[in-house]
Each structure stands twice: as structure tokens, then as C-alpha cells.
Amino acid sequence: MTxxxxxxxxxxxxxxxxxxxxxxxxxxxxxxxxxxxxxxxALPFFLAxxxxxxxxxxxxxxxxxxxxxxxxxxxxxxxxxxxxxxTFFFTIVSQIFGLLLGKVGAMLLIQDFPGxxxxxxxVVLPWAVPVSLAVLAWKWMFDSLYSVINWTLMAVGLxxxxxxxxxxxxxxxxxxxxxxxxxxxxxxxxxxxxxxxLTSVPKEVLDAATVDGAGFWRRNYVIIMPIILPIITIAxxxxxxxxxxxxxxxYLLTNGGxxxxxxxxxxxxxxxxxxxxxxxxxxxxxxxxxxxxLLATIVLLKVLRKREI
Amino acid sequence: MAAVAARHIKKQFxxxxxxxxxxLSVNDGEFLVLLGPSGCGKTTFLRIxxxxxxxxxxxxxxxxxxxxxxxxxxxxxxxVFQGYGLYPHLTVASNIAFPLKTQNTPRDxxxxxxxxxxxxxxxxxxxxxxxxxxxxxxxxxxxxxRALVREPTVFLLDEPLSNLDAKLRTSARSELKQFQQTVRTxxxxxxxxxxxxxxxxxxxAVIDHGQLRQVGTPTEIYDQPADExxxxxxxxxxxxxxxxxxxxxxxxxxxxLPREMLNGSPLAEMPFRIDRMEYLGSERILYGEIEGRRAKxxxxxxxxxHAASDSLRAGDKHAFAVRRSELHFFDKQGRRTRxxxxx
Numbered sequence: 001m002t003x004x005x006x007x008x009x010x011x012x013x014x015x016x017x018x019x020x021x022x023x024x025x026x027x028x029x030x031x032x033x034x035x036x037x038x039x040x041x042a043l044p045f046f047l048a049x050x051x052x053x054x055x056x057x058x059x060x061x062x063x064x065x066x067x068x069x070x071x072x073x074x075x076x077x078x079x080x081x082x083x084x085x086x087t088f089f090f091t092i093v094s095q096i097f098g099l100l101l102g103k104v105g106a107m108l109l110i111q112d113f114p115g116x117x118x119x120x121x122x123v124v125l126p127w128a129v130p131v132s133l134a135v136l137a138w139k140w141m142f143d144s145l146y147s148v149i150n151w152t153l154m155a156v157g158l159x160x161x162x163x164x165x166x167x168x169x170x171x172x173x174x175x176x177x178x179x180x181x182x183x184x185x186x187x188x189x190x191x192x193x194x195x196x197x198l199t200s201v202p203k204e205v206l207d208a209a210t211v212d213g214a215g216f217w218r219r220n221y222v223i224i225m226p227i228i229l230p231i232i233t234i235a236x237x238x239x240x241x242x243x244x245x246x247x248x249x250x251y252l253l254t255n256g257g258x259x260x261x262x263x264x265x266x267x268x269x270x271x272x273x274x275x276x277x278x279x280x281x282x283x284x285x286x287x288x289x290x291x292x293x294l295l296a297t298i299v300l301l302k303v304l305r306k307r308e309i
Numbered sequence: 310m311a312a313v314a315a316r317h318i319k320k321q322f323x324x325x326x327x328x329x330x331x332x333l334s335v336n337d338g339e340f341l342v343l344l345g346p347s348g349c350g351k352t353t354f355l356r357i358x359x360x361x362x363x364x365x366x367x368x369x370x371x372x373x374x375x376x377x378x379x380x381x382x383x384x385x386x387x388x389v390f391q392g393y394g395l396y397p398h399l400t401v402a403s404n405i406a407f408p409l410k411t412q413n414t415p416r417d418x419x420x421x422x423x424x425x426x427x428x429x430x431x432x433x434x435x436x437x438x439x440x441x442x443x444x445x446x447x448x449x450x451x452x453x454x455r456a457l458v459r460e461p462t463v464f465l466l467d468e469p470l471s472n473l474d475a476k477l478r479t480s481a482r483s484e485l486k487q488f489q490q491t492v493r494t495x496x497x498x499x500x501x502x503x504x505x506x507x508x509x510x511x512x513x514a515v516i517d518h519g520q521l522r523q524v525g526t527p528t529e530i531y532d533q534p535a536d537e538x539x540x541x542x543x544x545x546x547x548x549x550x551x552x553x554x555x556x557x558x559x560x561x562x563x564x565x566l567p568r569e570m571l572n573g574s575p576l577a578e579m580p581f582r583i584d585r586m587e588y589l590g591s592e593r594i595l596y597g598e599i600e601g602r603r604a605k606x607x608x609x610x611x612x613x614x615h616a617a618s619d620s621l622r623a624g625d626k627h628a629f630a631v632r633r634s635e636l637h638f639f640d641k642q643g644r645r646t647r648x649x650x651x652x
Contacts, residue, residue, distance in 0.1 A: 207361055208394030212455070213382030213411035226398040 051283035058277035070284045079260055080268065080285065087264040087289075090179060090250075091243040097183035098239060099232070102190015109191065110198050120195075127188035135252040138181045142167035142253075171261035174254050178262050182249045186239055193235040197228030233304050237297055244289050265289060311370070312337050312495035313358060313463050318367035320353055320519075327353045328364070329519035335463065338493045340486070342510035344500060346542070350519035351499045352467055358497060359388050359465050372462045382411065387456035388465040392472060393448045395440040395455075401427075402436040405454045426454040430488070445473045446481055453485075457492065464489075464496040470505065482508060503543050507531070515539050534559075537643035546594060546609040548637070551602045556646065559637035562594070562611035568628040570616060577636060581610065581629035583621060590614065595621065599629075 018024050052071070055064045074080050109120050126134060141148050144166055153159035167177045201224055209223045225232075247266030250256060256263035256271065265285055273282015311334040320328040327350045335341045343351040356362040358369060360381035369376050376384045387408075396404050402423055409419045427433040430450040440448055449469055456464055469485070470478045486509045489496050500506055506513050507527045515522040515530065515538070523535035534540035534548070540559050541547040548559045568578060583597040584607065595610040610629065612621075621627060640646045 202392065202394065204390040204392045204394035205396060208388070208390060208396075208455075209407075210361065211359060211381045211386065211388045212408035212459075214407075215411075218411060223396060227396075229398075 048283045048287055051280050052287055054280055056279045058279060066280075070280050074281055074284045074288070079263070082260060083263040083265060083268045083285075084288070086175070086260075086262065087244060090175070090182070090262075090264055091240060094179045094182040094186060094243060095236065095239050097179065098186030099190050099236070101183065101187035102192075102194050102235075105187060105191040106194030106198055109195060123191050124188045126184050131185065131248045132252060134185065135181060135249060138177075138184075139168075139253060142177050144169060168254055169258060171258060174258060174262045178250050178253055181253060182243065182246075185249065186243070189239065190235065193231055194228070197231040198224065200231075201227050230304050233300055237300050241293055241297065244293060311335060312339070312372065313497065314370040315354070315358065316368045316370070318354065318357060318369070319365045320350070320357060320362065321365045327519050328357065330367075331516070331519075331521045332367075333514055333521060333524065335495050335497055338495055340489050340496045340498065340509060340511045342498045342500060342506040342513045343516055344503060344506040344510075344513050344542075345516035347501055349516045351501075351516045354516070355388075355465050355467055355497060355499050358463075359386055360384050361388075385462035386465055387459045387461035387463075389449075389452045389456050389467065389469045391468045393440075393452040393469075395448060395451060397440050399439070400436065401432065401438055401440070401443070401451050404440070404451055405436075405458055408455060408459045422458045423454075426457045429457070429491075430454050446477050449473065449481060453488065461494065464494050466496060466498045468500055469498075470500075471502075485509070503545075507543070515542065517542070533645070534637065535645050537639050540637060540639070546611065549604065549608045550606075550639070551599060551604040551608065553602075553638075556638065556640040557643075559639060560631045560635060562609040564631050564635040565608070565610040565629055566612065566631075567616075567621070568630045571630050571632065575633045576630040577633055578628060578630045580626055581608070582626045583623050585623050586621070588614065600626070 050063070053065060053067055055062055055066050105123060109116065109123065113119075140146060144164070147164070147167060149167070150159060150164045154161045154164070159165065165173055167173045205223065205227070206219065209219045214223060245266055247264060247270055250262050250264050250267045251270065254262045256267045260268075265288060269282045269286035271282075272278050272285060276282075314334040316332050318328055318331045319326065329350070331354060333341075343354065345351045353362060357364045358371075360376070360379065364377075371384055371386065381388075396407065399407065405423045405426055406419050409422060414422075423436070424433070427436055430453055432447060432450050432454060435443060435447060435451070440451065443451065449472075452469070466485075470481050473481055482505060498505075498509065507530075510527060512524060512526055513530050514524045517538050523530060523539045525533075530539060531543055534543070537550060537557065537559070541550065544561060546562050548561050549565065550557045550559050552558075565579075565581075568576070579602070580600045581595075581597050582600060583595050585596050587594040587596075592614050593612045593616075595612065596607045597610075598604070599608055638646045
């Protein structure tokens with residue numbers, strides 16, 4: 001007994017064991033991420049919220065509190081209401097096309113054919129190419145004189161050579177153009193998501209459905225779709241939030257024009273808040289959808305958890 | 310009449326001949342087991358019967374009709390998969406109703422049939438659950454119920470017990486056999502487990518490397534194996550094979566006994582040198598060599614646990630023997646021949 005008592009020394013905290021302790025290493029590893037979010041996301045976000053209820057402009061940087069006056073003014077503006085409509089139209093239509101193309105693309109790319117690997121790699125390109133570069137290429141395709149789209153349509157006789165379409169110059173066509181480009185940028189994401197979903201459906205389940213007499217449509221919409229629904233919902237939330245807050249395609253392709261016909265909240269907020277220097281109204285425009293998006297995301301995620309299988 | 314008949318079925322995957330000219334028929338109400346090692350082509354053959362794969366050549370007849378060009382759903386078959394293939398997002402009731410819905414069965418009839426099937430398999434208390442809320446055994450019964458409601462000409466079962474733990478497998482085995490005897494539907498059952506095959510099959514078809522080696526009742530397969538493969542694939546430990554002129558000589562470990570335990574009938578005596586022994590509770594397995602005879606593997610003898618336990622020790626040489634009626638003879642190609650000479 002004495003030998004044991006002598007052998008037991010008081011516990012000493014030696015610094016070299018610090019690296020083995022999760023309560024020390026955990027915070028250390030997570031600190032950069034937290035710092036990043038606080039400095040680059042949280043701080044600007046709360047600043048924007050404050051701007052939206054102040055009278056701040058770059059010409060008169062006062063933090064004078066004005067309450068909901070800015071919101072009231074923004075809501076009364078015709079341009080804003082028009083832009084809000086555009087934003088919803090732009091987001092919903094480009095989501096629908098993006099997901100549809102994604103589904104079709106995934107169903108094609110899941111087939112076994114020679115060159116599938118290359119095809120799968122190429123599909124991701126629209127997503128991987130820098131947006132400015134991609135939009136530049138599209139800008140040429142929509143050009144009033146050199147449009148390859150118009151040239152093709154004329155060549156097959158679907159367009160009057162005397163009266164070519166002004167893609168970026170007419171209001172409806174400009175909206176179609178920005179939606180096309182945005183859907184084109186979104187669809188690789190859709191393909192990847194759907195591919196992941198389709199490959200996650202056990203082969204036995206599909207075989208069982210085949211034996212049980214389900215044809216193409218029933219197999220797709222009664223078996224596969226419900227099984228991969230959670231994954232699609234996530235894609236939809238991502239895509240929607242991303243599109244509602246995005247301005248790159250609109251800004252680069254049409255800059256909101258002609259006559260605000262393609263203006264979305266992001267581009268309008270940028271014009272008002274940064275280019276015109278009216279920071280407080282710009283902040284209101286940018287933050288306008290935030291409460292709705294937050295709510296929508298929470299509801300969707302709740303539904304998702306309930307449906308989890 | 311044969312419920313299912315396969316004629317000269319071949320299936321080629323690229324270079325590999327997965328199924329090599331199998332002809333086989335399943336009688337009405339029969340429980341036929343396809344037995345073979347992993348990768349022998351038994352599952353491929355079953356999938357060809359189901360129509361999930363298309364044979365490279367040969368004909369499939371179900372209920373007397375050629376179904377080569379008939380899709381799975383119209384073949385009058387129902388299949389139970391290894392992982393059951395239940396629809397994870399549907400309730401048990403909807404899973405079972407699914408094959409009926411695809412056939413546009415009236416709603417009342419669907420309800421009636423689901424009730425009948427769930428009661429028959431005693432899962433009627435589970436109908437509102439989803440597959441992930443069920444145990445392995447319950448899932449298996451749901452899969453069976455889903456197969457049952459279609460009232461198929463034939464059940465195709467692909468290793469349905471392999472996902473269950475050992476204890477459950479034993480009870481599920483007898484339940485499944487009992488179930489088949491109740492409904493009397495012709496069944497093709499794929500397994501690599503010889504105990505399942507022997508215990509359940511009315512007949513067993515042994516398959517190896519895509520070829521049908523032997524078809525017969527469990528007794529025929531065990532007592533008169535058609536070749537060395539069948540002889541050594543069935544039985545634990547497998548049949549002993551020792552060399553002889555013009556082929557090999559086989560005898561089962563349980564027939565290879567100390568000389569003094571055998572009397573009466575004519576014997577083939579063999580001096581056995583015991584290398585080691587395993588005590589397994591109810592029996593003992595002896596491993597060793599027979600003097601003057603060559604064998605590819607150690608020769609085994611299976612004895613009741615306490616028989617001659619005093620006189621047998623590792624390292625000893627002991628006089629062992631086999632009844633001549635229990636010897637099997639195989640030629641150089643490994644095929645069974647009639648009585649040969651034991652010199």
C-alpha cells in the first residue's frame with residue numbers, strides 16, 4: 001500500500017497535453033470560422049439593418065434614427081414595386097427551368113453510354129465558369145448585330161432577317177434573356193443534386209417497382225421523386241435564396257434595363273445604395289425580402305424534418 | 310404441368326458467361342432451391358426468370374407460355390429481394406397495395422387483399438408504419454405480403470433470409486416454408502446456404518460457374534452427388550476425397566469411423582493418423598491423414614462427442630473404416646461413376 005501511495009503524484013497539467021484536449025482544441029479550430037462570420041457577415045448585416053432605419057447617405061453620413069420612414073418611402077416607389085414583381089418572376093421561372101433541366105440532365109447522365117465521364121464533367125462548366133466570363137459570352141449571343149441565336153433562327157427560317165430580335169433591347173426579351181442565362185447557370189447544380197438523389201435510390205427498390213408493374217412515369221413520380229424529395233427541397237431552398245439575393249447576371253447583362261424591365265432587388269439596391277449613395281434606402285431594398293426568406297427557409301426545413309425517411 | 314420452365318438459358322456479360330446453358334423446370338406448387346457459391350450465376354438466373362435481365366439465348370416459359378418478350382409486370386411473378394426493396398416513403402399498407410394499384414385494382418379489392426395478406430403473415434398491427442420502423446423479420450414479412458397480393462404463378466426469392474441474424478434466420482426459415490406450404494405457390498428460392506437449401510427445398514438445383522451441376526431432392530443431392538463439386542459443396546465438413554486409380558474416392562466424415570464402431574457389412578479399412586481434434590459439444594471433428602493415400606485436403610472424421618474418447622488422441626494412429634455402401638467413386642473429370650475398385 002505504501003508503495004502505491006508514494007507512486008501517486010498530484011496531477012500536473014502539462015502544457016504538451018493541451019493538444020489532446022477537445023475543450024481546448026475545439027474552440028481553437030472553430031475560431032477562424034466564427035471570426036469570419038462575425039466580421040464579414042454578421043457585422044455588415046447588423047450595420048445594414050441600422051442603415052435601413054437611419055438617414056445615412058454618403059453625402060450626409062448621419063446615424064440619425066428615422067424609424068420606418070425609409071421603408072415607407074421605398075414601398076411607395078413605383079420602381080421598387082415593379083422591381084419586386086420582377087424579382088419574383090425572375091426567381092420562380094429560372095428555378096423551374098433550372099430544376100427541370102437538372103432533372104432531365106441527370107436522367108440522361110445516369111444512363112451508361114460511352115463518354116459519360118466527359119459529359120458529366122462538361123455539364124458542370126456553366127457553374128464553374130466565372131459569371132463575368134459566362135455573361136460576356138452570352139452578351140455576344142444576344143448582341144443586336146452579331147447574335148448567333150438570331151443567325152440560327154434566320155437560317156432555319158424561324159425569324160425574319162429584316163426584323164431581327166433585339167434580345168437585350170426589348171423589355172420582354174430582356175427578361176427572357178436574363179432568365180435563360182440564370183437558369184443555364186443554375187442547372188448544373190440541379191444536375192448534380194438530382195444525380196446524387198437518383199444514385200441514392202437503392203437498385204432493389206427500383207427493381208421491385210419494375211416487378212410490381214410500375215411504368216416509367218409511376219416509377220419516376222410515385223417512387224423516385226418522393227424518395228429524393230428531401231434532397232430536392234434543399235436544392236430549391238438554396239437556389240431560391242441564392243437567386244432572390246443575386247444581382248450578377250442582371251447587372252452584367254442588362255444592368256436592370258431597358259427601363260427597369262429586368263431590375264431585381266439586388267441590382268436596384270446596388271444602384272440606389274452604392275452608385276447613387278443613398279445607403280439607407282439601398283439597405284431597405286436589400287433587406288426587404290430577408291424576413292420572408294428566413295421564414296420560408298425555416299418552414300421548409302421543418303417540413304423536411306417531419307418527412308425524413 | 311411445369312409452372313416455370315427454362316430452356317437452354319445463356320447469359321453473357323461482356324466476356325463473362327454468367328449463366329451457361331441452364332435448363333430447369335419448376336413443378337406446380339414446388340419449392341425449388343437454387344444453391345451455389347457467391348457469383349455462380351444463381352441470382353442472374355433468377356433475374357432472368359423475373360425479366361429484370363434478358364437472357365442472351367434460350368426460352369423462359371411461365372404457366373406454359375413463352376415470356377421471352379414479356380415485361381416483368383406481366384409475367385405472373387412476384388419477387389422478394391435480398392434487401393426486401395420496400396418503398397421507404399410508403400407505409401406498410403401502401404407498400405403492399407402498390408402492385409395492385411399499378412394494375413388499377415378497385416379500391417375495395419385492394420383493401421380486402423391487403424387485409425388478407427397482412428393477417429396471413431400476422432403483420433396487421435404494423436400497417437401504418439414505415440419500413441424503417443420495422444425489424445428485419447417484419448420487413449421480410451411485408452415483402453412477402455407484397456409479393457403475395459399479386460397472386461403470382463411463381464414466387465422468386467433472392468436470399469431473403471441473409472439480412473437476418475442467425476437466431477431469427479432459423480425461425481424465419483421454418484415460417485417461410487410453412488407459409489409456402491399454406492399458399493402452395495411454386496417458389497424459386499436462391500441461397501448460398503446449404504442448411505437453408507436442405508431444410509426448405511423440395512428439390513435443390515446446384516449451380517457452379519453458371520452451370521447446372523445437379524437437380525434433385527435433398528437426399529439425392531447429399532447421398533448421390535453427381536460430381537466432386539456437389540459432393541464437397543454440401544455437408545460440414547465436406548466429403549473427403551482421396552486419390553485412387555482413375556479418379557477419386559469419396560466418403561462423408563460422419564461415415565468415417567473407428568473400426569471397432571462398425572460391424573456387419575463389408576468395410577473398407579484405412580489407417581488414420583490423427584493430427585488434431587475439435588470438440589464441438591455434440592460431436593468431435595478429427596483431422597488427419599490416411600496412410601498410403603493422398604488427398605488434396607486433410608481428411609476429416611465426424612464422431613459423436615463421447616464415442617471412443619479414451620482411445621483417440623492427436624498424434625495417434627488408429628484403425629478407421631467406411632462401409633463399402635457409403636463409398637462414392639468419381640472419374641478423372643470428377644463425375645460420379647459406378648462402383649470402382651478400392652485397392
